[in-house]
Amino acid sequence: MDQTVDIRELNERIQRESSFIDIISMEMNKVIVGQKHLVESLLVGLLSGGHILLEGVPGLAKTLAINTLATSIDAKYARIQFTPDLLPADLLGTMIYSQKKEEFIVKKGPIFTNFVLADEINRAPAKVQSALLEAMQERQITIGETTYKLQEPFLVMATQNPIEQEGTYPLPEAQVDRFMLKVVIKYPSKDEEKLIIQQNLLKTFPTASKVMRPEDILKARDVVKDVYMDEKIQKYIVDIVFATRDPKAYKLDKYVDMISYGGSPRASISLAQAAKAYAFIKRRGYVIPEDVRAVCMDVMRHRIGLSYEAEANNITSEEIIAEILNTVEVP
Amino acid sequence: MKLRLFPVVLLLLLTGIFSALKAQVTVKASIDSTHILIGDQIKLLLEIEKPKDLDVQFPQIPDTFSTHVEVVNRSKIDTVKLDSKVREKLIQRLTITSFDSGIHQIPSFFFKMKEGKILDSAATLSLAFQVLTMKIDTAKGPVDIKVPYSAPVTLKEIIPYILGLILIGAIIFFIFYYLKWKKKKIPLFVKAEKPDDPPHVIALRELDRIKTQKLWQQEKVKQYYSEVSDTIRVYIEKRFDIPAMEFTSAETIGTFRQNKNMADENSLDQLQNILSQADLVKFAKYKPLPDDNNQTLMNAYSFVNQTKKEDVKTPEAPAAEPVTEEVAVP
Known part of the structure; x- marks a missing residue:
């Protein structure tokens, strides 16, 4: 730790460096009404290099949000609709035989882009999910004998539809853990919905302008890494993650039988990185407990395994995290 | 002639002495039944009534009489004082049985007596009793040996079991009771606790301690601000029932702003100053000026004093005036 x-x-x-946040937010707000939390989460993921799993019913502007973000950053964007018959090669690319050259040439897949929207990720079988998640983790893809680095910034946003479970392949816990954030998108408010209608009835739908380059994001990521996180905040993060593993030690006896497994060390790392990114968005050079609490739900909700008892009692991971935040002492 | 008569006279004298001795003693043997079923028991009573100072030796009772009668039990010799106070009765109770059918004799028992140098004996009458056997129905043919009769259970026999059951019951009850208490985490024996000091007293005492420790003067600024802010947060938690230790500074201030009757605007500003200054020191390596350090402590004292909840003292009753009685002087 640099003292x-x-x-x-x-x-x-x-x-100085975070001034672009306001500009991006403005551009996104031109297109997306409400969903402030979604926009903030996208920026947290973008700045901390973490991938995002979006969960929400259809029609909540998930695709539009990532499309707008890609447009405002002048980055390449690809949308992949996951279907049961999708193959890893459809995603990553493959080698095809060129009759003209009389050799195998590489045909890169749609994943070779900056922003990937993996729509309805749970519709594709495990091997496709696995291929995507490996690319997310390694940030490189091997086709044939050649390994290709993915271009930075590389951000995957996967969506899951929580209402249709038939014919889906739910992501295994180990793979869900690779998403830094799991953002649950709620319906807009009445006023916001009224604005959405008005916006869509206009002759021309507003579009975001290109206000940044991908290099600026990489520069901002370096600055985010410099955001100061005190030891007290680190201890606070560790306490929160440990409370998911050993609730009894934090006087949360009622959740002992509800949690089958708690957050991994990756959860601690993600919580720290996301808190730094959030502090950056709030244009602060240091992390405060509010930053940790602001991102905690999105970072932790998919990293807590619920037991059958919890499911029988309708206890959600969100409820457990809220209780942990209300119990763990703030530094 | 005189010499010839001497033995005759001596014999007559001795006979007379023995007769007198026997006349003072009565011996008796009796049985409580003359007919028993084979194996049943009879009580045999041996009694001798005699002068108190006469030495008598009870007969030695063998284990069997005439091979057919067995002695099951002998009691100790019991002494009963008679009304005349110079005489007494000695009693011994025997339990006898027989496993042979027929009429059996109980022989005479001899009590030996000694008075001075004179020895004599007295015998009881011999007794007889009949032992009857069971009728065997030979028409039924051979039958199994019957199991022993179950004797009726006496209270003496079942008392150990009853006590054992009560003991086991008591142990189970105490274990259950103990586990119940342990589950509730309430100690079995609770020592009456001294009531806690009011929150403001504790907070002011802590602030005094922090002041005397002179932490920031020793370059321990972070510890100084941590302790001041924690003291205020604990005070808020106890005084206002707000979980300030689990709240962030913004959440604590927000709760005060929502409930404006908790603290006035001035106190709220002081609280905000304390917490925001402490956050900057704790999380952003901020190094405040010495005046700021003093001001933070002053703000903490002021916040506690302005928001403390004084104990409502019950007004004391006015002292009763002495009653004087006027005595009329004649």
Whole structure:
């Protein structure tokens, strides 16, 4: 831990470097009404290099959100509709024989882009999910004997439809863990919905302007890494994650039988990275407990395994996380 | 002539002495039944009534009489004082049985007596009793040996079992009771606890301690702000029942802003200053000026004093005036 960091200088730097956040937010708000939390989560994922799993009923602007983000950053964007007959090669690419050249040439798949929207990821079989999640983790793809680095920034946003379970392949726990955030999208409010109608009745639908380049995002990511996180905040993060593993030690005896497994060390890392990114979005050079609490639900909700007892009692992971946040002492 | 008469006279004298001795003693043997079923028991009573100072030796009772009668039990010799106080009765109870049918004799028992140098004996009458056997129905042919009769259970026999059951019941009850208490995490024997001091007293005491420790003067600024903010958060938790230790600074301030009757605007500003300054020091390596350090402690004192809840003292009753009685002087 760098103890000689100058917070004042860092704060000023972050104030300077994070000015684009307001511009991106503005551009996205031009197109997407409401969904402030979704926009914030997209930015957290983008700045901390974490992938996002979106869950929400159809029609909540999931695709539009990522499309708008890609447009405003001037980045390449691909949407892949996951279906039961999709093959890994359809996603990653394959080698095809060129009669002209009389040799096998590489045909890259749609994953070679900056932003990937993996729509309805749970409709594809495990081997396709696995191929995507491996690419997410390694940020490189091997086709034949050649390994290709994926271009940065590389952000995968996968969507899951929670209402249709028939004919789906739910993501295994180990693979869900690779998504930094799982964002649950709610319906807009009445006023927001009224605005959505008005916007869609206009002759021309608003579009986002290109306000950033992918290189700017990479630069911002470096700055996010410099955001100061005190040891007290690190201890707070560890306490939260440990409370999911050993609720009894945190006076949460009622959840002992409800949790089958708690957050992994990857959860601690993700929580710290997401909290830093959130502090950056809030244009601060240091992390405060509010930042941890703001991202905790999205980082932890898919990392807690619920027991049959919890499911029988209709206890959700969100409920457990809320209780943990209300019990673990804030530094 | 005189020499010839001497033995005759001596014999007459001795006979007379023995007759007198026997006349003072009565011996008796009796049985409580003259007919028993084979194996049943009879009580045989041996009694001798005699002068108190006469030495008597009870007969030695053998284990069997005439091979057919067995002695099952002998009691100790019991002494009963008679009304005359110079005489007494000695009694011994025997239990006898027989496993042979027929009429059996109980022989005479001899009690030996000694008075001075004179020895004599007295005998009881011999007794007889009949032992009857069971009628055997030979028409039925051979039958199995019958199991022993079950004797009726006496209270003495079942008392150990009853006590054992009560003991086991008591142990089970105490175990159950103990587990119940343990589950509730309430100690079995609770020592009356001294009531806690009011929150503001605890907070002011803590602030005094922090002040005397002079932490920021020793370059322990982070510890100083951590302790001041924790003292205030604990105070808020106890005084206002707000979980400030689990709340972030913004959440705590937000709760105060929502409930405006909790603290006035000035106190709220002081609280905000304390918490935000502490957050900057704790999480952002902020190094405040010495004046800021003092001001934070002053704000903490002021916040506690302005928001403390004083104990409502019951007004004391006015002291009763001394009653003086006027005595009329004649």
